[in-house]
Amino acid sequence: xxxxxxxxxxxxxxxxxxxxxxxxxxxxxxxxxxxxxxxxxxxxxxxxxxxxxxxxxxxxxxxxxxxxxxxxxxxxxxxxxxxxxxxxxxxxxxxxxxxxxxxxxxxxxxxxxxxxxxxxxxxxxxxxxxxxxxxxxxxxxxxxxxxxxxxxxxxxxxxxxxxxxxxxxxxxxxxxxxxxxxxxxxxxxxxxxxxxxxxxxxxxxxxxxxxxxxxxxxxxxxxxxxxxxxxxxxxxxxxxxxxxxxxxxx
Amino acid sequence: xxxxxxxxxxxxxxxxxxxxxxxxxxxxxxxxxxxxxxxxxxxxxxxxxxxxxxxxxxxxxxxxxxxxxxxxxxxxxxxxxxxxxxxxxxxxxxxxxxxxxxxxxxxxxxxxxxxxxxxxxxxxxxxxxxxxxxxxxxxxxxxxxxxxxxxxxxxxxxxxxxxxxxxxxxxxxxxxxxxxxxxxxxxxxxxxxxxxxxxxxxxxxxxxxxxxxxxxxxxxxxxxxxxxxxxxxxxxxxxxxxxxxxxxxxxxxxxxxxxxxxxxxxxxxxxxxxxxxxxxxxxxxxxxxxxxxxxxxxxxxxxxxxxxxxxxxxxxxxxxxxxxxxxxxxxxxxxxxxxxxxxxxxxxxxxxxxxxxxxxxxxxxxxxxxxxxxxxxxxxxxxxxxxxxxxxxxxxxxxxxxxxxxxxxxxxxxxxxxxxxxxxxxxxxxxxxxxxxxxxxxxxxxxxxxxxxxxxxxxxxxxxxxxxxxxxxxxxxxxxxxxxxxxxxxxxxxxxxxxxxxxxxxxxxxxxxxxxxxxxxxxxxxxxxxxxxxxxxxxxxxxxxxxxxxxxxxxxxxxxxxxxxxxxxxxxxxxxxxxxxxxxxxxxxxxxxxxx
Numbered sequence: 139x140x141x142x143x144x145x146x147x148x149x150x151x152x153x154x155x156x157x158x159x160x161x162x163x164x165x166x167x168x169x170x171x172x173x174x175x176x177x178x179x180x181x182x183x184x185x186x187x188x189x190x191x192x193x194x195x196x197x198x199x200x201x202x203x204x205x206x207x208x209x210x211x212x213x214x215x216x217x218x219x220x221x222x223x224x225x226x227x228x229x230x231x232x233x234x235x236x237x238x239x240x241x242x243x244x245x246x247x248x249x250x251x252x253x254x255x256x257x258x259x260x261x262x263x264x265x266x267x268x269x270x271x272x273x274x275x276x277x278x279x280x281x282x283x284x285x286x287x288x289x290x291x292x293x294x295x296x297x298x299x300x301x302x303x304x305x306x307x308x309x310x311x312x313x314x315x316x317x318x319x320x321x322x323x324x325x326x327x328x329x330x331x332x333x334x335x336x337x338x339x340x341x342x343x344x345x346x347x348x349x350x351x352x353x354x355x356x357x358x359x360x361x362x363x364x365x366x367x368x369x370x371x372x373x374x375x376x377x378x379x380x381x382x383x384x385x386x387x388x
Numbered sequence: 389x390x391x392x393x394x395x396x397x398x399x400x401x402x403x404x405x406x407x408x409x410x411x412x413x414x415x416x417x418x419x420x421x422x423x424x425x426x427x428x429x430x431x432x433x434x435x436x437x438x439x440x441x442x443x444x445x446x447x448x449x450x451x452x453x454x455x456x457x458x459x460x461x462x463x464x465x466x467x468x469x470x471x472x473x474x475x476x477x478x479x480x481x482x483x484x485x486x487x488x489x490x491x492x493x494x495x496x497x498x499x500x501x502x503x504x505x506x507x508x509x510x511x512x513x514x515x516x517x518x519x520x521x522x523x524x525x526x527x528x529x530x531x532x533x534x535x536x537x538x539x540x541x542x543x544x545x546x547x548x549x550x551x552x553x554x555x556x557x558x559x560x561x562x563x564x565x566x567x568x569x570x571x572x573x574x575x576x577x578x579x580x581x582x583x584x585x586x587x588x589x590x591x592x593x594x595x596x597x598x599x600x601x602x603x604x605x606x607x608x609x610x611x612x613x614x615x616x617x618x619x620x621x622x623x624x625x626x627x628x629x630x631x632x633x634x635x636x637x638x639x640x641x642x643x644x645x646x647x648x649x650x651x652x653x654x655x656x657x658x659x660x661x662x663x664x665x666x667x668x669x670x671x672x673x674x675x676x677x678x679x680x681x682x683x684x685x686x687x688x689x690x691x692x693x694x695x696x697x698x699x700x701x702x703x704x705x706x707x708x709x710x711x712x713x714x715x716x717x718x719x720x721x722x723x724x725x726x727x728x729x730x731x732x733x734x735x736x737x738x739x740x741x742x743x744x745x746x747x748x749x750x751x752x753x754x755x756x757x758x759x760x761x762x763x764x765x766x767x768x769x770x771x772x773x774x775x776x777x778x779x780x781x782x783x784x785x786x787x788x789x790x791x792x793x794x795x796x797x798x799x800x801x802x803x804x805x806x807x808x809x810x811x812x813x814x815x816x817x818x819x820x821x822x823x824x825x826x827x828x829x830x831x832x833x834x835x836x837x838x839x840x841x842x843x844x845x846x847x848x849x850x851x852x853x854x855x856x857x858x859x860x861x862x863x864x865x866x867x868x869x870x871x872x873x874x875x876x877x878x879x880x881x882x883x884x885x886x887x888x889x890x891x892x893x894x895x896x897x898x899x900x901x902x903x904x905x906x907x908x909x910x911x912x913x914x915x916x917x918x919x920x921x922x923x924x925x926x927x928x929x930x931x932x933x934x935x936x937x938x939x940x941x942x943x944x945x946x947x948x949x950x951x952x953x954x955x956x957x958x959x960x961x962x963x964x965x966x967x968x969x970x971x972x973x974x975x976x977x978x979x980x981x982x983x984x
Contacts, residue, residue: 236865
C-alpha cells in the first residue's frame with residue numbers, strides 16, 4: 139500500500155465559527171492505481187488532495203506514506219492545478235526546471251529531463267515561451283510536464299481539465315492515459331479530483347465518491363471495464379448512471 | 389497611495405506636460421491673487437484640559453475633508469473613466485497632484501484666502517479643510533477611475549444586454565465596483581490627512597502664523613511650549629488613541645463588509661468575520677440610527693433626482709445616444725467657458741508669476757538646485773534604510789495571516805503620526821542627550837523624521853503585493869519543495885516587485901512632504917536646520933530663518949522664493965517620475981504581471 143488516510147478530519151479555523159470540511163475520511167491508495175475522487179462542489183475533494191500532498195496537516199487522524207506517518211510536504215508527490223499555477227515571469231522550460239532544482243538535481247541533468255518531458259507533452263518549440271503566450275491547453279501541458287519531470291511516485295491532479303475546452307480536454311485525457319500506461323515513465327499512481335463523472339469512469343480504476351457537509355466518503359466503486367474504454371458501451375453508461383444516482387441520494 | 393497608472397495614461401505624455409504647465413500657472417495665479425500680508429491670529433488653545441475638544445475639532449475637519457474628497461473622487465473618477473479624451477488630461481494632472489507635496493507650499497496662499505474672508509474662524513476652518521482635502525483626494529479619484537475601467541467585460545456586457553443604464557448602472561455597477569479600492573484608498577487618505585494635519589491647522593505666512601484649535605496645532609505648538617516633552621507625548625498619545633479607535637470601530641468592520649464587492653472567481657477559505665459589523669447591522673441602536681439616516685437620505689436623493697431628471701448624472705455618465713440640439717449647444721457653451729477660464733488662469737498666472745519675480749530676486753534662489761539635490765539624497769537614504777528592515781520582516785511574516793494583518797494595522801497607525809509630532813523625541817535623543825553636535829545631530833534627527841514619512845508606504849505596498857499572490861502559486865511552490873531562498877527568488881520577489889515600485893513612488897512623495905518638517909525643526913524656542921529644499925520652502929513661507937546664507941527676506945522676496953522653489957521642486961519631481969519611476973513601473977508590471 140502506497141498511502142493511507144486514517145480517520146482524517148479537517149477543520150478550518152476562521153474568525154467566526156470553525157468550519158468542518160472533512161469528517162473521518164479513511165482511504166487506502168495502492169501502487170499503480172488510478173483513483174478519481176468525485177463529488178459535488180464544497181464536499182472537500184480538493185482538501186483531501188492537499189492532505190495527501192501534505193500541503194496542509196489534518197486536524198485529527200493520521201496520513202501515512204509507505205507506512206510512515208507524514209510530517210510536512212511529501213516530495214514524492216507532484217501536483218497539477220486547475221488553473222495551472224505557472225509562474226508568469228518564468229519561461230516554459232524554467233517553470234519545469236524549478237521543481238528539479240528544488241531537489242538539488244545537477245543543472246545539466248535538470249535541463250535534459252526538462253527537454254524530455256517537454257517532448258512528452260508535445261510542447262517542442264515552446265521552451266522559451268512565457269505562460270501568457272500559451273493557450274489554456276498548452277498551459278496545462280506545462281503544468282503536467284512540471285509534475286511529471288520530478289518523476290513522482292504519486293501524481294495528484296486537482297480538476298486538471300475543468301478549465302479547458304472539451305476538445306482540448308479529450309486530447310489531454312488520452313495523453314494522460316498514455317503517459318500513465320508508459321512503462322518507461324516513473325509515474326504509476328494517480329489521484330485525480332474531478333466533478334465530471336464521465337471523466338472519472340473513463341480514467342479511473344476506482345472512483346471514490348465524497349459528499350455531504352462535512353464531506354465523507356460515501357462509496358468506493360471499482361470500475362471493471364477493460365481499457366481502452368468505449369464511452370458508448372452499456373457498461374460505461376451503467377457505471378455513470380449508478381454514480382449519478384448515488385450522488386443524488388446524498 | 390498611488391494606484392498603478394494605466395498604459396494609455398502612460399502614453400499620453402503630451403497631456404502630462406500640458407497638465408504640468410497648467411498646474412504651475414494655476415499655482416502662480418492663486419499665489420498672485422491671494423498674496424498680501426495678513427495680521428496675526430491665533431485660535432489655538434495649547435491648554436491640556438482642552439485637548440479632547442481640540443481632538444474633536446480635528447476629527448470634524450477630517451470628516452468634512454473626507455466627504456469632500458469622496459465626492460470629488462467619485463465625480464472625477466467616473467467622468468474620466470467614461471471619457472477617454474478628457475481622461476488624457478485629467479489623469480496626468482491627478483498624477484502630478486498626488487506626487488507633489490502640495491501641503492508644503494499651499495498653506496501660504498490659503499492663509500491669505502482666510503484673510504480675505506476676514507480671518508474669521510469659519511474661513512480658517514474652510515481653509516484647513518481644503519488643505520486636508522489636497523492630501524486626501526487624488527489617490528481616491530485614481531482608484532475610482534481604475535476600478536471602473538477594470539469592471540470585468542462580461543459584467544459590462546451583461547449590464548448592456550439587460551439594459552441597465554444611467555442612475556441604475558451607477559448605483560448597481562459603477563459605485564459598487566469602486567468600493568474595495570475606495571475603502572483601501574480611504575484608509576490611506578486618512579493616514580495622509582492626519583500626517584498633514586499639523587501643517588493644515590497652522591497656516592504660516594510672512595512671519596505670521598495662524599492656528600486653529602485642533603490636535604495638529606496642539607502637537608505643533610507643544611514643541612515650543614514650556615514643557616515640550618510632556619506636551620508632545622500627550623498630543624501623540626491622544627492622536628494615537630483617535631487613530632486606533634477609528635481603525636477598530638470603522639475601518640475593520642467596513643473592510644469585512646467590502647469583501648462582498650470583489651470580483652473574485654476563486655473561493656478563499658479565509659473568510660473574515662467581524663462581531664462589530666454584525667452589531668452594526670443587527671443591533672437595535674445602529675439599526676434605528678441607520679434607518680433614520682438612510683431613509684431621509686433616500687427621500688432627499690429622490691427629490692433631487694426627480695427635479696433634475698437625471699440631467700446632472702447624465703453629465704458624468706458615458707454618453708450613449710447622439711445628443712439633441714439643445715444639449716449640443718449647451719456642451720459647446722460649456723467648452724467655450726472652460727477654455728476661457730483656462731486661458732484666464734494661464735494669462736493671470738504668467739502675469740503674476742513675472743510680476744512676483746521681477747526685482748525680488750533673493751540670493752537664496754541660487755541654492756535651489758543644491759537644496760533639491762541634498763534633499764533627494766536624504767530621501768534616498770531614508771528609502772534604503774526602510775527597505776533594509778521591511779523586506780526581511782515581510783519575508784518572515786508572509787505565511788502568517790494574523791501577523792500580516794496586525795502589521796498593516798500597526799503601520800497604518802504609525803503612518804498617521806505627523807512628522808512634527810516626533811520632533812520632541814528625536815531632538816531630545818540626538819541633539820540634547822547624545823550631543824552629536826549641530827550638524828550630525830540635526831542630520832540624524834531629521835533623517836529619522838524623514839523615515840517616518842517614507843517607510844510605511846514601502847511596507848504598505850509590499851504587504852498589498854504579497855496578499856495578491858494567488859494561493860495556487862504558493863501551493864505549487866510548496867509542493868515542489870522549493871527552499872526559502874528559491875521561493876523568494878522565483879516567487880515572492882518577482883510577485884511583489886510591481887507593488888514595491890508603486891510603493892517607492894509614493895514613499896518618495898511622502899519624503900518630499902516630510903522635508904519641510906525634517907529640515908527645519910523648531911524645538912523649545914530654537915531652530916535646528918540643514919540645507920535642503922524643505923528648509924528653503926520654510927524660509928520662503930517665513931517659518932524658518934535664512935541663517936548665514938542670506939539676510940532676512942522681505943515679503944516680496946519670500947513670495948518669489950516660494951514660487952521659484954516650489955516650481956523647481958514640482959518640475960524636478962515630475963521629470964524624475966516620468967524618466968525613472970514610470971519606466972521601471974511599466975517594465976515591472978509587464979514582466980511580472982500575474983494573469984490567468
